[in-house]
Amino acid sequence: MADDRKLTPRAEDFSAWYNELVLRAELADHSPVRGSMVIRPWGYGIWENMQRALDDMFKATGHENAYFPLLIPMSFIEREKEHVEGFKPELAVVTHAGGKELEEPLVIRPTSETVIYSMFAKWVQSYRDLPILMNQWANVMRWELRTRLFLRTSEFLWQEGHTAHASEPEAEEETRRMLEVYRQFMQDWIAMPVVTGLKSESEKFAGALRTYTCEAMMQDGKALQAGTSHNLGQNFSKQFELTFQNEEGVEAFAWNTSWGVSTRLVGGLVMTHGDDDGLVLPPRLAPVQVVVVPIFRKEEERTAVVERAHQIRSRLQEAGVRVRVDDRDHLNPGAKFWEWERKGVPLRIEIGPRDLAKNQVVLVRRVTPEGEDRKAFLDENEALASIPGRLEEFQRYLLERAVEAREARSYRGVTSIEELQERVDAPGGGFVYTGWSGDPEVERRIQETTKATLRCIPDPAFRSESPPERCIGGDAPSKMEVVWAKAY
């Protein structure tokens, strides 16, 4: 039974709004196991659409799917020094199995570099076996004390790409290629614009040479790290003896990359597009793009109206639209409207006896640009023919709106830590671009005093026209421009 109380408005308490929306739009629910969530069909349907799109993009760039074990020997995790430091505090450990205590504890994968590169080592002999370009769709476990549905849970679903290459430049190229795949997916499918760039040493993946990231801005002005791509160098190949004979016949260590996005993206989608009425779905990811609600008072009206609703469904399905008829008898139309708005369906078609007589439908958009009417009375044939175009337009509008919202809260020309703090503490927060000397001490100080973190050293496309000359931390010259924000 859907919970149809009004949501706490975003402006009042963004965090409460988010939690309520996720539960009431039936995206996910809390489970009996602390820190683990249940992804309900509506949320899972979004994730399936994300998976399908990403999977196609991975395959188009030459990657193949495989599956590696859930359990990893503790000794594997311990081999790469930075890796174990990063992940050990979050491990879930299996100590007993089959009624006996295990000789060596096994950990539930927090990520799979170690076990995957140990297998690559078995499969690779010569440069001819390279590159290996693999991906797996899997669940992973990182024990969390403070959890939030989709954003931070002990178990989550993700994909992890893992590759091995014969040279450093090839690995770097792959790392960047997959970052770009992520950026495009987030832009074109989630309608969520991101700033891409390099992580600082303190923020990079435990075990990586370099980490690249996609940083999205949520409606509360906080950053969401939406996906990362790591150049792992030879850190893991050296620990797992992943070597190959190169073209000169010399034994060499391979170069690895790994990259991942997770169900966290569903949380990002919610916080990018949702409003006080509930979820707003980008049509390309919506499990249902159009809902058809038949409206009638008397039983004799019912048959004709419901029949027409299903005709509309067939016609739209033939045009490749994902459509559902809501012909439940125990709910009135108003309750149905609320439910599908809360669930974020982009377009609604209402059809009643009078519409039937006039061959017209009522078309309602979930959101509209300022000044436009949500509701339109349209000739049925014209309306149906226009749906695919309207969905594209809806998708485009969500992206434009998100880009505008981000740009409105991107601050450049900030030159002191005090000013940075004011910016990120103000309602609506935001991304603050400043100069940086590269001194980790400055980064540490800013994080401590402002709670903002260095999100990334942005790629050229996202840099200021006239980059800052001084480091935000004091008198040193700036070596690079960086972006600061409070983050999820």
Place this chain on the structure above:
Amino acid sequence: MADDRKLTPRAEDFSAWYNELVLRAELADHSPVRGSMVIRPWGYGIWENMQRALDDMFKATGHENAYFPLLIPMSFIEREKEHVEGFKPELAVVTHAGGKELEEPLVIRPTSETVIYSMFAKWVQSYRDLPILMNQWANVMRWELRTRLFLRTSEFLWQEGHTAHASEPEAEEETRRMLEVYRQFMQDWIAMPVVTGLKSESEKFAGALRTYTCEAMMQDGKALQAGTSHNLGQNFSKQFELTFQNEEGVEAFAWNTSWGVSTRLVGGLVMTHGDDDGLVLPPRLAPVQVVVVPIFRKEEERTAVVERAHQIRSRLQEAGVRVRVDDRDHLNPGAKFWEWERKGVPLRIEIGPRDLAKNQVVLVRRVTPEGEDRKAFLDENEALASIPGRLEEFQRYLLERAVEAREARSYRGVTSIEELQERVDAPGGGFVYTGWSGDPEVERRIQETTKATLRCIPDPAFRSESPPERCIGGDAPSKMEVVWAKAY
């Protein structure tokens, strides 16, 4: 690097043949964690095709996907008495997480009835919330001492459907519906005929009222339980307080079903169709349906031949065929032929300079009906146009061949345990149909003496024309016909 030694012939050692084939066709590999396997891209590609087909069938019958937690509190597993007896010996237990000992141990799901029905209980209030028809694609863990790739591993991938209904007949109808979905999938996609029927009390799922099964016959005459569908009655709803208000306003317990198939099906496919040269793939599940091998000696021939090979690829892709060009330079054509035959690709197109000149191709089938040539020289255009039809024919042939093989080793009219034993012990084993009084003591005795188990009480479609009148165990009248076989 592919291992191209010849396989041990099936007739010599079926089990060695299977293990070698799985490794050398690069379907899967042993992992560093005892009992867990790595599914390599070729094997995973088959599984992905199985998933896609099954998922479509589940959705067409009204089911939605969702995702439930990997970890289940030990106390949940313990609630249903038969359930815990069945699964406790196989559990993997997490005792520590986040650096601390857990207050209550968590088990890695061996199956998810308990946690799923605890969630259903939260979501269901009224008969209007029923039925719930859900499915999840997930990994599960059942600790095994003796493991075999795909057939029996501690971790495996599967889908588990879980439903809740307002009445017993509806639950029974769902249980049977999904059994039929499985049967059709196995027949139409894996080209693996199965006998469907009811499990005896001793073989049913731990916690079920009734278990239905799909039993396939492997080439060594042993049975493979390929999928099961359970009517769970109210066993779980009573333990997890899954109640609803019925139409009369009375609180009632819901009726559940669950049903699953796993990566074990890949093992079933191998043992149904493989031969001494390697794997044989049903075209509908083959990651690659047609491989194109360009053949050339001199560099000046290479360009034209490889170009034509890619033209052929494009044309076949446009016709919806999954095709790959093997243009690797470091392997000779013979090595490529062996590799793709070992991997089971249904059709191979060879093209050399002379074929080019004559607008012809060489088309080779992986297997052919007795007496037909494997190899044909065909006009290129005609050959390409015929490929989709040839793939269908290949699919049909595999099913026919498998049905014939099964029928040839299905024995009816067996009336004594001694005769049953002779049958199942003979080379090639088989399915033995006999009468049964329903006495569990007879079942126990046969299992002990012959190592054959009661596979199922077959559905009407699979029963003998004149069913046996006496129970195999002695003088009692037969109450039902049953099928015995040694099994995986």
